Amino acid sequence: MSVQLAGVPTPAEPRLTLTFVNDSTNAGTACIYQAVEGMSSLAWLTASTHPATTAAFTWNQTYSFVWIASDALGGALVRSSQVVAADPVGANSVTLYYDAGFTFTALGASAPSGMLRIVQDATVPANAGALVGVGMDGVATVVVATKPNWTVDVPLAAPVYCVAFGSFAEGDVIETPPSIAPLHVTFPEGVTAATVVLGGDNVLRVVAPPQTG
Numbered sequence: 001m002s003v004q005l006a007g008v009p010t011p012a013e014p015r016l017t018l019t020f021v022n023d024s025t026n027a028g029t030a031c032i033y034q035a036v037e038g039m040s041s042l043a044w045l046t047a048s049t050h051p052a053t054t055a056a057f058t059w060n061q062t063y064s065f066v067w068i069a070s071d072a073l074g075g076a077l078v079r080s081s082q083v084v085a086a087d088p089v090g091a092n093s094v095t096l097y098y099d100a101g102f103t104f105t106a107l108g109a110s111a112p113s114g115m116l117r118i119v120q121d122a123t124v125p126a127n128a129g130a131l132v133g134v135g136m137d138g139v140a141t142v143v144v145a146t147k148p149n150w151t152v153d154v155p156l157a158a159p160v161y162c163v164a165f166g167s168f169a170e171g172d173v174i175e176t177p178p179s180i181a182p183l184h185v186t187f188p189e190g191v192t193a194a195t196v197v198l199g200g201d202n203v204l205r206v207v208a209p210p211q212t213g
Contacts, residue, residue, distance in 0.1 A: 014192045017058045018161065018185065021197040021207075022049040030055050030198075031168040031178075032161050036154060039133060039142040043168040059137040061159065061187075063087070065094045065118060066140040067102050068171075069130035083138050086116050088156050093117040096132055096146065098124050111153065118152040140171065161185045163196050163204055180204065 020030040032045040047055035063086040070079045084104045086092060095106040096118055111117035116134050124146050133143030134154050144152055164182040168174070183204035185194055195208040 015058055015060055016187055017056060017193045018163065019193070019195045020047070020049065020055045020057070020163070021195065022051055022053050022055075022165075024165075024198045024200055024202055025051055026165075026198075026202070027051065028165050029168045031164045031166070032057055033164065033174055034136070034141040034159060035162055036142045039144050039154070040131075041142055041162070041174045042140050043170050043172050043174060044136070044139055044141050046168050046170045049165075062137055063116060063156070064135040064138055065104055065116065065132075066135045066143070067096060067104070067130060067132040067146070068140060068143065069102055069128070081140075083135060083140075086134065088116065089113050093119065095119045095121055096124055097121055098128075102130060102146075114156050116154045116156060118154075120146060120148060120150045120152070122148055124148040124150075143173075158186055158188070161187075165198050165204065 018032065027050045030047050030049050031043050033041045033043055035041050045057045049055050065084045065086050066081065068081045082104055084094060084107060090109055091107050092115060093108050093110040094104045097103055097105045118132055120132065126148055128146050130146040131143040132146050132152065133140060135141050162182045162184055164178040165180045166178040180202050183196060185196065185206060194206055196204055197207050198204055
């Protein structure tokens with residue numbers, strides 16, 4: 001199900017807010033994630049909610065390049081990552097490089113406007129078990145497995161935010177469909193806030209601002 005929100009004009013580059021209201025009889029985790037064809041979605045923003053409780057998510061619609069790697073050292077698990085600010089009409093390309101560890105280099109503007117490009121060079125190990133992709137407001141949203149000599153192009157249409165409820169942990173790959181059908185919400189120009197309610201019938205609905213379309 002997809003919903004577009006309508007509202008009045010607001011200042012440029014505002015922070016967005018989505019309020020989640022749990023009016024069901026179920027306890028679980030409210031989750032916002034994004035979806036890009038051919039990439040894995042990560043649980044981006046999450047909050048545990050019990051019946052009759054509310055969670056508010058607020059973010060900036062700014063993009064970044066991200067990589068994430070996990071290494072086992074003895075009995076410990078070491079997780080490393082990097083986040084580099086991206087600009088769809090400026091610094092929209094970067095190279096992933098490996099030298100005893102991953103790092104981004106060669107931030108530039110070689111991708112078409114409205115797209116983010118990640119060039120994985122020959123130094124990237126095969127089957128490294130690492131992930132690379134893009135994020136929003138400094139947190140990873142969609143990723144693919146790293147591989148050498150492989151370029152990842154991520155088109156940036158108007159973001160669609162998938163609101164879901166179930167069992168989620170922030171940063172985990174969403175591998176199976178949620179038990180409750182997700183609601184797809186967009187924020188057109190001039191709209192900065194929305195309220196989504198999980199009803200007693202286990203259906204997610206937008207209640208404010210009014211729906212269009």
